[in-house]
Every structure is written in C-alpha cells, then in structure tokens.
Amino acid sequence: xxxxxxxxxxxxxxxxxSSWAALEFVLLVSRQLGYGAQGFLAGAVLxxxxxxxxxxxxxxxxQSPLRLERGLKFGALIGLCGGILGFYLIDQIxxxxxxxxxxxxxxxxxxxxxWVVLSLALGxxxxxxxxxxxxxxxxxxxxxxxxxxxxxxxxxxxxxxxxPFVLRGFSIFLFCFLFLGFHLRFLQYKREHWLRSxxxxxxxxxxxxxxxxxxxGTQSNDDINLDRYEEVNSTHAKLLKYEYGYALVDNxxxxxxxxxxxxxxxxPLKKGDVIxxxxxxxxxxxxA
Amino acid sequence: xxKTFVSLSFLSLWSSPLWALDNFLGATGEMDLFFVLPxxxxxxxxxxxxxxxxxxxxxxEVGFLSITPHKKQRFFPVSDQLENMEPVVAALSEPDTxxxxxxxxxxxxxxxxxxxxxxxxxxxxxxxxxxRSRRCYLNDGDILDMGELTLMxxxxxxxxxxxxxxLEGSHLIPRNKRVQGxxxxxYPSLIPADTRxxxxxxxKNLTFIGRSDTCDLVSKAxxxxxxxxxxxxVAGRYKITDxxxxxGTYVNGRRVEQKFLKDGDTVTFEAVKYTxxxxxxxx
Numbered sequence: 139x140x141x142x143x144x145x146x147x148x149x150x151x152x153x154x155x156s157s158w159a160a161l162e163f164v165l166l167v168s169r170q171l172g173y174g175a176q177g178f179l180a181g182a183v184l185x186x187x188x189x190x191x192x193x194x195x196x197x198x199x200x201q202s203p204l205r206l207e208r209g210l211k212f213g214a215l216i217g218l219c220g221g222i223l224g225f226y227l228i229d230q231i232x233x234x235x236x237x238x239x240x241x242x243x244x245x246x247x248x249x250x251x252x253w254v255v256l257s258l259a260l261g262x263x264x265x266x267x268x269x270x271x272x273x274x275x276x277x278x279x280x281x282x283x284x285x286x287x288x289x290x291x292x293x294x295x296x297x298x299x300x301x302p303f304v305l306r307g308f309s310i311f312l313f314c315f316l317f318l319g320f321h322l323r324f325l326q327y328k329r330e331h332w333l334r335s336x337x338x339x340x341x342x343x344x345x346x347x348x349x350x351x352x353x354x355g356t357q358s359n360d361d362i363n364l365d366r367y368e369e370v371n372s373t374h375a376k377l378l379k380y381e382y383g384y385a386l387v388d389n390x391x392x393x394x395x396x397x398x399x400x401x402x403x404x405x406p407l408k409k410g411d412v413i414x415x416x417x418x419x420x421x422x423x424x425x426a
Numbered sequence: 427x428x429k430t431f432v433s434l435s436f437l438s439l440w441s442s443p444l445w446a447l448d449n450f451l452g453a454t455g456e457m458d459l460f461f462v463l464p465x466x467x468x469x470x471x472x473x474x475x476x477x478x479x480x481x482x483x484x485x486x487e488v489g490f491l492s493i494t495p496h497k498k499q500r501f502f503p504v505s506d507q508l509e510n511m512e513p514v515v516a517a518l519s520e521p522d523t524x525x526x527x528x529x530x531x532x533x534x535x536x537x538x539x540x541x542x543x544x545x546x547x548x549x550x551x552x553x554x555x556x557x558r559s560r561r562c563y564l565n566d567g568d569i570l571d572m573g574e575l576t577l578m579x580x581x582x583x584x585x586x587x588x589x590x591x592x593l594e595g596s597h598l599i600p601r602n603k604r605v606q607g608x609x610x611x612x613y614p615s616l617i618p619a620d621t622r623x624x625x626x627x628x629x630k631n632l633t634f635i636g637r638s639d640t641c642d643l644v645s646k647a648x649x650x651x652x653x654x655x656x657x658x659x660v661a662g663r664y665k666i667t668d669x670x671x672x673x674g675t676y677v678n679g680r681r682v683e684q685k686f687l688k689d690g691d692t693v694t695f696e697a698v699k700y701t702x703x704x705x706x707x708x709x
Binding site: 140141144145146148149151152153154155156157158159160162163165166173176177180198199201249252296301302303305306309334336337338339341342398399400409410412419421423424426 | 449450451452453458459461462463465466468469470471472473475476477479480481483484493494495496499555556557566567569576578580
C-alpha cells in the first residue's frame with residue numbers, strides 16, 4: 139500500500155457514489171414489486187457493488203489483472219451472499235416470526251445487524267481473495283469492527299435523518315469509509331516480510347510477502363508487476379520463501395538482478411537489502 | 427426468565443429516542459434517473475482519477491530520503507547553500523541513531539553535472555551504493571549508508587553516464603565488465619569460421635598462432651606452419667605479424683606482413699579463417 143491516503147479516500151468516495159446510484163436505480167426499477175423483493179434486490183446490489191469494488195481495489199491500484207479478476211469474482215460472489223443474507227433473510231424472519239419482533243430494541247438490533255453481516259461478508263471476500271490465513275483473519279477483524287461501528291452509528295443517525303433517500307446515501311458513505319479505514323488500519327498488523335518500492339510507478343508502495351513464491355517482471359500475471367520500468371524482462375526474478383525469510387533468485391539468464399548493487403543469481407535477503415531490477419529499486423524489510 | 431426481561435428492559439430504555447428504527451428501505455424510488463446517471467458517471471470518473479493519483483509518482487526534488495528500516499520515511503531537500511552532510515543527518519536521523527563519521531568532512535559540491543559528494547575523512551566511513559568510495563556524482567536513486575542511517579538521493583536530473591559506456595564502440599578496448607559480481611575484462615576474440623570450433627580470447631599481450639603445441643592458438647591444418655604468425659598488443663591495439671611463412675597471413679583477403687587489426691576483420695591462414703572481434707561477444 140502506498141503511504142499516502144489520498145487515492146484511497148477518493149476511491150472510497152467513488153465506491154459510495156456508484157453503489158448508491160446502483161441501489162437507487164434498482165429501487166426505482168423494482169418499485170412495483172413490493173417490500174420483500176425490494177429488500178432482496180437492495181441487499182444483492184449493495185453486496186455485489188461493494189464487494190466487487192472493495193476486493194478489486196488492490197488489484198486495480200496495483201495494476202495486476204490477475205488480482206483484479208480474482209478480487210472481482212470473489213468480492214461479487216461473497217458480497218452478494220452477504221447482502222442477501224443481511225438484508226433479505228432478516229426481513230423474512232421478521233415477517234414470519236412477527237410476535238418475537240414486537241420489541242423495538244430487538245427490531246432495531248435486527249435491522250442494525252445487516253451492516254455487520256454485509257461487512258463480514260466483504261471482509262471474508264477481501265481475505266479470501268488474498269488466499270492466505272493472515273490476510274483473512276486481518277480482514278475479518280477489521281470488517282467486524284467496521285460493521286459494528288457502522289451499525290451503531292447508522293442506528294444513531296437514522297433518528298435524525300427522516301428522508302430515507304438521504305439515509306441510504308449517508309449510511310453507505312459511513313459504511314464505506316469505516317470499512318476502508320479499519321482495513322487500512324489493520325493492513326500492516328503482524329506482517330513479517332515486505333518489499334518497499336523506492337522509485338518509479340510503485341514509489342512508496344509496500345508489497346507484503348506471505349506466499350511461497352513471488353514473480354517480479356513485466357508480464358501481466360507477475361505478482362509484482364514492473365512494466366513502465368526500464369530494462370526489466372518478463373518474469374525477471376522471483377522471491378522464494380525459505381526458513382528465515384526470502385531469497386531473491388534471478389529467473390532470466392539474459393538479465394541481471396542486483397542485491398546491494400552486486401550481481402547475483404540467488405541470494406538470501408536480509409533486513410535493509412536494496413534490490414535492483416532494471417531501473418526498479420526495492421528495499422527488503424522485515425519486522426524487528 | 428426474570429434476567430432476560432431485565433436485560434431487555436434495559437435495552438429498551440437505551441433504545442427508543444436515540445436509537446430510531448432504521449427506515450433504510452422506506453420511500454423507495456424517490457429520486458429517478460436524474461440522480462442515478464450523474465452519480466454513476468461521477469463515481470466511475472472518480473475511480474479512474476483515484477487510480478491515476480495512486481500510480482502517479484510524486485514530484486522529484488533534489489534531496490535525501492531516509493529509508494532506514496523501521497523508521498519513518500522523511501525527506502530533506504538539498505539547497506545550493508548546503509556544503510556538508512551535517513544538517514542532512516541532523517534532520518533525518520533520530521536521537522538514538524548512531525552515525526559513525528565526522529559529518530563536517532563529507533562535503534557536497536554543487537556542480538553543473540549535479541551534486542558531487544566527497545569524503546574527506548582519513549578512513550572512509552560512508553558507503554555509496556553499498557561500496558566504499560571517496561568521491562562521486564550523486565545520481566537519482568543512489569543509496570548512502572552512514573552508520574545506522576540509510577539515505578536515498580533523489581534528483582530530477584537524468585543519471586550521468588558512466589565512462590564505461592561512452593568508451594564502448596570506440597577503437598579502445600572496453601574496460602571491466604562484471605559477470606557474477608566479479609570484474610572480467612572483455613577480451614578481444616578470434617571467432618573461427620568453422621562453427622564447430624571455439625572462440626579464442628586474446629588474453630595475453632603476445633599470442634602465437636600455429637600448428638605446434640607450444641603455440642597459444644593451435645590449429646592442426648596442413649597449410650599452417652608450426653609457428654605461423656603472432657598477434658601482439660601495441661599501445662592498446664592489436665597487431666598481427668606474419669612470421670615469414672610460405673602460406674602467408676591474409677587480413678580481409680590481402681596478404682600482409684604486419685597490420686593493426688580492426689573490429690570485424692577476417693584473418694585467414696590459407697584454409698583457416700577467423701574473425702577478429704573487439705566486443706568480446708562470442709557468436
């Protein structure tokens with residue numbers, strides 16, 4: 139992730155606007171269908187939009203088509219499930235078990251949980267797209283916190299906003315910013331190895347290393363995509379995990395890879411090592 | 427039973443006035459396409475704007491960026507008045523960072539080619555690009571190590587070309603190239619026309635060519651004398667001399683007594699043919 143928050147804030151605003159618009163559009167189209175169908179559609183659209191946007195965000199920013207595609211698929215599917223579960227099922231339960239829901243508190247709680255469920259689904263999608271346990275648990279913790287706080291705040295605010303249209307927009311706004319904020323807060327929680335980019339397109343970005351194998355190069359399915367850098371080949375080098383950290387391995391017989399400005403074929407990395415691939419400079423960092 | 431009732435009543439106390447019922451799906455379809463379409467357009471516009479914002483590298487200034495691991499990245503701009511590294515380190519290091527050098531003796535000179543760094547301590551206490559060096563121009567992306575502090579130099583100027591590169595292609599012999607981290611010389615070579623034979627590198631100042639096993643480049647062809655000709659290095663160039671043989675030595679098809687070789691010349695000893703190459707790249 140980059141050190142500056144600005145692009146993330148703009149992205150959150152974009153997500154809010156487009157998902158709000160999609161929701162309004164769906165509600166407009168399905169005006170004649172009745173309350174139950176509307177709840178179903180609203181949940182589906184919200185889950186779909188937010189899931190796809192939030193999970194695809196990293197791949198979209200990092201220009202990695204593979205991650206983008208995986209994120210969109212995961213996010214759309216799991217977000218859809220979460221949205222339907224949170225918005226539609228609880229309505230149906232409330233409809234069928236009416237005497238239990240006469241208490242206003244329980245009813246309010248039942249309505250507030252939709253944000254928690256949606257948030258958990260989005261978090262599961264985000265963590266699942268990364269395909270690693272640490273990222274998943276991080277995403278789940280962050281999404282749980284974000285969901286609970288969003289539910290509480292939206293519940294408090296809905297007393298003051300009497301127009302449902304404004305309430306819808308405001309709650310999506312609140313939810314998105316809280317979700318993104320908590321996720322960015324927990325992004326670096328307990329990470330062990332990462333690569334910090336020092337120049338060019340990725341300047342300031344920090345690539346966390348958790349998997350066994352990472353490819354670096356200009357090819358579109360390389361994990362750390364280095365197009366727009368000079369003198370880089372497709373799948374130029376790879377990072378291999380071993381017991382104590384990562385080792386950089388030159389993957390291309392015709393191109394050179396440097397660690398601490400020395401040409402290497404294979405080199406275990408230690409804290410603070412500077413990696414040079416073509417014109418791209420990286421610093422390898424470890425926790426503690 | 428009682429307990430649940432108490433807790434529920436407590437919740438209801440807490441609820442009613444503040445915690446209003448969520449009318450999220452209250453009046454649906456309130457705003458029509460008049461709102462939806464512009465919001466969608468603006469939303470998708472913002473998505474691409476934020477991506478550009480993310481991918482745009484920050485503006486480059488002349489200065490030092492501290493990239494010490496576990497410390498926050500900080501930037502210190504270099505002005506024309508800056509003469510040594512003292513203020514840079516004072517601004518970028520933290521109180522517990524050890525810098526084992528006399529910083530006032532590491533001077534920065536502002537030359538038209540860029541910032542020139544000189545280390546005037548008796549013992550070199552600084553690494554530039556992880557190598558010990560006394561003086562050099564600072565290029566964009568150069569890494570300076572001073573004790574526990576790691577700095578990166580940034581500048582909008584393009585990097586100064588190394589002397590190595592400018593020499594390539596001239597008549598001079600290319601200098602050191604590095605393979606596997608070790609410097610090797612790119613020696614000029616004799617590439618045989620027969621593709622089954624190996625390229626011979628002229629690693630010595632004097633190379634004898636002939637049929638005898640005592641020669642450096644041995645060719646068992648019948649037309650070649652036991653000691654046919656020699657190639658010697660004279661003032662940085664390579665001279666081929668015929669050693670009074672019957673068959674003779676031919677360069678580019680002409681019989682020669684002695685001749686300075688150029689890049690790409692073909693050297694022929696009747697039946698055996700070589701190409702002289704300065705670049706050192708085998709075929």
